[in-house]
Amino acid sequence: MAIVWPCPLPVDAYVAAGRKVEVPRPACPSCAGPLVFWSGYWRHVRAAGRCPKIFVPRVRCGPCRVSHALLPAFVLAWRLDVAEVVGAVIGQVAGGGGGVRPAAARAGVPHTTARGWVRRFGARAGELGVAFAALAVDLGGEAICPPAEAGRFALTAIGAAFGAAASLPGWLAVGLWRFASAVSGGRLIAANTTSPFLIVGSRRFMPPVPLLPA
Numbered sequence: 001m002a003i004v005w006p007c008p009l010p011v012d013a014y015v016a017a018g019r020k021v022e023v024p025r026p027a028c029p030s031c032a033g034p035l036v037f038w039s040g041y042w043r044h045v046r047a048a049g050r051c052p053k054i055f056v057p058r059v060r061c062g063p064c065r066v067s068h069a070l071l072p073a074f075v076l077a078w079r080l081d082v083a084e085v086v087g088a089v090i091g092q093v094a095g096g097g098g099g100v101r102p103a104a105a106r107a108g109v110p111h112t113t114a115r116g117w118v119r120r121f122g123a124r125a126g127e128l129g130v131a132f133a134a135l136a137v138d139l140g141g142e143a144i145c146p147p148a149e150a151g152r153f154a155l156t157a158i159g160a161a162f163g164a165a166a167s168l169p170g171w172l173a174v175g176l177w178r179f180a181s182a183v184s185g186g187r188l189i190a191a192n193t194t195s196p197f198l199i200v201g202s203r204r205f206m207p208p209v210p211l212l213p214a
């Protein structure tokens, strides 16, 4: 299992820190007890045309006998590219700013990779829209009137939730797409995710069942 933390560090700074990267230690998601650092592993990320390795620390809960990877929010589960790059492509295409091919070219990623992101986002857009719209309201933000088109609804809702979260300590510096990654547990565009599980700080949100078709 993975816990995504709202890392504000530039990717380069995170890479340069290696094993010494400073990561806040969360409470156990199951029992709220203390977690202890427990080794970790290395994985690649792709950012700005390079593919460095980052260290992902693990934490362990003794009583629950479970360990969790602590992923920085610029990482999405099972994706090589950083959240900002994925988000930029999704934002352009789902926001009606052009096709996948030019967005992929601007981001410097293969067309087929970008097309995969956009398809996954489109498939989940209805539930993401409902979840992030509920989160925005819960955080004291504006209630949004859903645009008819699901992708645009999801983008608007993510923006509204981030706008509301940005008034809480720490979130503004994290940025829109890292925020979206962090509160979705890195599963913003993951396959086989049935319900988005939204987390802001120590708060958890189980959003309502989506009303829009996916």
Ligand SMILES: [Zn+2]
Pocket: 028, 029, 030, 031, 032, 033, 061, 062, 063, 064, 065
């Ligand atoms: Zn525990």
